[in-house]
Amino acid sequence: MVLRSSLKSCLQLFCFLKTPKAGFRSTTSGGLIIQSISNDIYQNLAVEDWIHDHMNLENRQVLFLWRNSPAVVIGRHQNPWQECNLRLMRQKNIKLARRRSGGGTVYHDLGNINLTFFTARKKYERMENLKLIVKALKALRPQLDIHVTDRYDILLDRQFKISGTAAKLGRTTAYHHCTLLCNADKFVLSSVLKTPYKGIKSNATPSVPASVKNLFEEDPSLTCEMLLDAIAEEYATQHQIDHHITLVNPADETVLPGISNKTKELQAWEWVYGKTPKFSVSTCLNIAYKDSVIDVKVDLDVKHGRIEVCNIDLPEQWLPPALCSELVNSFTGSKFCPNEITTLATTLLRVCPQDDDTHSRWNLLCENMTMLM
Amino acid sequence: VCTHRVRSCSSIRFIKSKYVCVFDKSALKFSHQQRLFRTSAVSCGQIVQFKLSDIGEGITEVTVKEWYVKEGDGVSQFDSICEVQSDKASVTITSRYDGIIRKLHYNVDEIAYVGKPLVDIETDASKGVASEEDIVETPPMSHEEHTHQEIKGHKTLATPAVRRLAMENNVKLSEVVGTGKDNRILKEDILNYLAKQTGAILPPSPKAEIIPPLPKSETVPAAPKDKAHKIPVPVSRPVVFSGKDKTEPITGFHKAMVKTMSTALKIPHFGYCDEIDLTQLVQLREELKPLAQLRGVKLSFMPFFIKAASLGLLQYPILNASLDESCQNVTYKASHNIGVAMDTEQGLIVPNVKNVQVCSVFEIASELNRLQSLGSAGQLGMNDLTGGTFTLSNIGTV
Numbered sequence: 001m002v003l004r005s006s007l008k009s010c011l012q013l014f015c016f017l018k019t020p021k022a023g024f025r026s027t028t029s030g031g032l033i034i035q036s037i038s039n040d041i042y043q044n045l046a047v048e049d050w051i052h053d054h055m056n057l058e059n060r061q062v063l064f065l066w067r068n069s070p071a072v073v074i075g076r077h078q079n080p081w082q083e084c085n086l087r088l089m090r091q092k093n094i095k096l097a098r099r100r101s102g103g104g105t106v107y108h109d110l111g112n113i114n115l116t117f118f119t120a121r122k123k124y125e126r127m128e129n130l131k132l133i134v135k136a137l138k139a140l141r142p143q144l145d146i147h148v149t150d151r152y153d154i155l156l157d158r159q160f161k162i163s164g165t166a167a168k169l170g171r172t173t174a175y176h177h178c179t180l181l182c183n184a185d186k187f188v189l190s191s192v193l194k195t196p197y198k199g200i201k202s203n204a205t206p207s208v209p210a211s212v213k214n215l216f217e218e219d220p221s222l223t224c225e226m227l228l229d230a231i232a233e234e235y236a237t238q239h240q241i242d243h244h245i246t247l248v249n250p251a252d253e254t255v256l257p258g259i260s261n262k263t264k265e266l267q268a269w270e271w272v273y274g275k276t277p278k279f280s281v282s283t284c285l286n287i288a289y290k291d292s293v294i295d296v297k298v299d300l301d302v303k304h305g306r307i308e309v310c311n312i313d314l315p316e317q318w319l320p321p322a323l324c325s326e327l328v329n330s331f332t333g334s335k336f337c338p339n340e341i342t343t344l345a346t347t348l349l350r351v352c353p354q355d356d357d358t359h360s361r362w363n364l365l366c367e368n369m370t371m372l373m
Numbered sequence: 374v375c376t377h378r379v380r381s382c383s384s385i386r387f388i389k390s391k392y393v394c395v396f397d398k399s400a401l402k403f404s405h406q407q408r409l410f411r412t413s414a415v416s417c418g419q420i421v422q423f424k425l426s427d428i429g430e431g432i433t434e435v436t437v438k439e440w441y442v443k444e445g446d447g448v449s450q451f452d453s454i455c456e457v458q459s460d461k462a463s464v465t466i467t468s469r470y471d472g473i474i475r476k477l478h479y480n481v482d483e484i485a486y487v488g489k490p491l492v493d494i495e496t497d498a499s500k501g502v503a504s505e506e507d508i509v510e511t512p513p514m515s516h517e518e519h520t521h522q523e524i525k526g527h528k529t530l531a532t533p534a535v536r537r538l539a540m541e542n543n544v545k546l547s548e549v550v551g552t553g554k555d556n557r558i559l560k561e562d563i564l565n566y567l568a569k570q571t572g573a574i575l576p577p578s579p580k581a582e583i584i585p586p587l588p589k590s591e592t593v594p595a596a597p598k599d600k601a602h603k604i605p606v607p608v609s610r611p612v613v614f615s616g617k618d619k620t621e622p623i624t625g626f627h628k629a630m631v632k633t634m635s636t637a638l639k640i641p642h643f644g645y646c647d648e649i650d651l652t653q654l655v656q657l658r659e660e661l662k663p664l665a666q667l668r669g670v671k672l673s674f675m676p677f678f679i680k681a682a683s684l685g686l687l688q689y690p691i692l693n694a695s696l697d698e699s700c701q702n703v704t705y706k707a708s709h710n711i712g713v714a715m716d717t718e719q720g721l722i723v724p725n726v727k728n729v730q731v732c733s734v735f736e737i738a739s740e741l742n743r744l745q746s747l748g749s750a751g752q753l754g755m756n757d758l759t760g761g762t763f764t765l766s767n768i769g770t771v
Binding site: 053054075076077090091093100101102103104121122124125126152165166167168169170171174203205257258277330333334338339340342343344345346347348349350351359362363366367370 | 428551630
């Protein structure tokens with residue numbers, strides 16, 4: 001039977017996953033290198049989940065290589081409002097994803113490569129992995145001044161961060177993944193990773209900002225493909241396996257049964273926003289209306305991404321009090337999301353008295369509220 | 374000592390006849406004594422202090438980030454108990470026991486210590502036995518290589534009861550896709566797997582709603598050498614329906630819609646129906662479409678309908694008016710802000726094109742494009758969604 005080579009690779013992967021005792025061909029089942037053909041952050045995170053949940057890594061290790069189209073990825077226990085400019089991301093169609101590992105926020109685009117080292121829980125060793133990467137890079141370009149810090153960052157020229165690390169430990173398996181900046185868009189990176197939202201109080205894990213640099217800036221002959229190849233080669237050498245990269249399609253249910261459910265879960269609002277640890281917003285809106293500026297004190301408690309408590313302190317009679325309490329009532333329980341709030345506010349407006357002044361004030365107030373989200 | 378006692382008791386319980394000889398008489402005597410000793414204490418479960426196990430890399434303390442259980446919850450072995458974080462690593466702590474959570478030793482954001490108790494679990498005396506067996510993840514009594522290998526060799530989550538069911542039916546757990554929490558394999562998954570293999574009728578599980586009758590091909594086994602067609606005999610299956618009524622409060626957008634729709638129903642309604650021959654309009658649009666395209670605008674029929682509505686409203690301004698709540702006064706609106714109903718994830722929204730009375734068809738088309746792309750991206754603003762005076766609903770697209 002003649003098989004297409006991609007199908008063959010997939011079958012190999014499938015066999016590998018199903019019959020741990022069988023080695024295949026020339027490899028001693030000590031390691032496997034796989035690369036995703038997708039650039040979708042959610043699909044790729046789903047592959048990590050799938051391997052973590054389904055593969056038996058007692059006697060073998062896996063290296064997973066992946067790249068994503070523009071996305072901001074926050075850590076498991078972080079607050080996206082604290083970490084990035086969600087407004088800008090919506091305008092630029094940059095996705096937001098929450099990964100399952102800990103750590104801080106990073107920006108991905110096709111100029112950044114991601115590496116995930118899967119091992120048995122007992123063999124979890126981040127330093128070893130990072131040293132492997134440094135060794136591979138130095139073999140490729142000996143003149144590069146790169147080293148690993150004790151915070152598990154990789155620094156270029158002793159000052160610029162080119163890689164950040166995070167990890168996830170389960171019952172029997174663990175993974176350590178990290179980024180590597182080859183040729184990412186630093187301008188977009190710095191603008192999306194700066195939050196415009198003020199007055200947030202939260203116990204979520206904060207990110208530690210760092211100056212970054214692309215390896216491409218140091219050596220313009222470097223490409224992502226070269227880096228991926230060099231790292232795969234070093235991994236193959238250290239694990240005594242073939243330098244062969246198996247391609248993986250994260251949309252293929254036959255090779256990865258159950259993967260589309262995992263992808264859906266990672267895309268769901270309940271995961272991305274709903275898992276934000278509870279936080280409060282305490283701020284003052286300055287609303288300019290007809291030659292005067294009013295101060296509106298706003299206090300919100302947000303839990304599971306929804307407004308649990310809402311207090312809006314308006315100057316007396318600026319809006320009819322009945323309307324005000326309608327607004328507060330309908331916001332309570334709503335998602336902390338500009339689209340949701342806008343839809344609610346505009347729908348409610350349709351039952352309020354038809355005078356232009358009230359309409360304008362209502363619109364202004366609600367618009368300012370959505371600016372907090 | 375405790376563990377040993379438990380193990381030997383379990384061996385007596387699950388023993389098959391061929392294994393009796395493995396244990397010498399002294400062991401039997403010992404466990405018999407122990408069993409007597411145990412029965413007196415069987416009435417209350419044991420409280421086990423589940424300690425935070427080693428994370429690796431010399432880490433001694435972590436921060437508790439999220440509890441997946443609360444006091445009083447039942448847990449099974451391998452259920453996730455909590456998520457802790459240490460230095461960029463997020464760790465899922467899973468239960469080693471079946472039982473009931475009796476105490477959480479830390480609150481969220483507190484620091485937990487490796488080696489110190491994390492939760493107290495009350496294990497059921499009999500269940501506790503089974504779960505301790507499974508700490509090593511292999512059923513101790515099974516020497517059937519087939520099952521032994523597959524359970525030891527694969528990281529599959531399944532409770533001891535499910536494993537037994539699989540073993541009894543010669544099902545490889547590795548072949549079954551788990552649909553439970555953390556992809557654990559449930560009893561239903563084994564039954565479904567078996568059904569696929571044999572085409573058998575399954576006993577309805579409590580969660581099942583309607584079990585559709587199996588397709589005919591499954592009930593008639595193929596006879597490859599038999600060239601004559603067998604007449605398939607439809608088998609009627611009992612339709613089992615165990616759905617329940619569900620009541621939940623109306624909140625958010627739906628609540629707001631209840632208000633607006635009820636209010637709208639309070640004023641007098643006027644209905645009129647007509648059919649219009651659009652042949653000429655279709656031709657006109659075909660001619661204008663490429664011109665609009667050149668200027669970056671997608672021209673549908675809506676801009677024409679919107680402009681036509683506005684021209685009509687100029688002749689019948691009463692239709693561009695609104696009544697106050699008591700139906701005492703009517704306000705004739707000067708602007709023709711014509712809304713177009715759009716279906717979104719949130720529900721039905723109506724963004725409107727402002728001042729259609731002074732806009733050309735092209736300008737309307739351009740504005741409509743803007744509203745449509747913002748609408749599908751969920752980014753419509755307050756101004757776009759308020760101030761409408763007249764609405765067009767194209768049911769074909771909604």
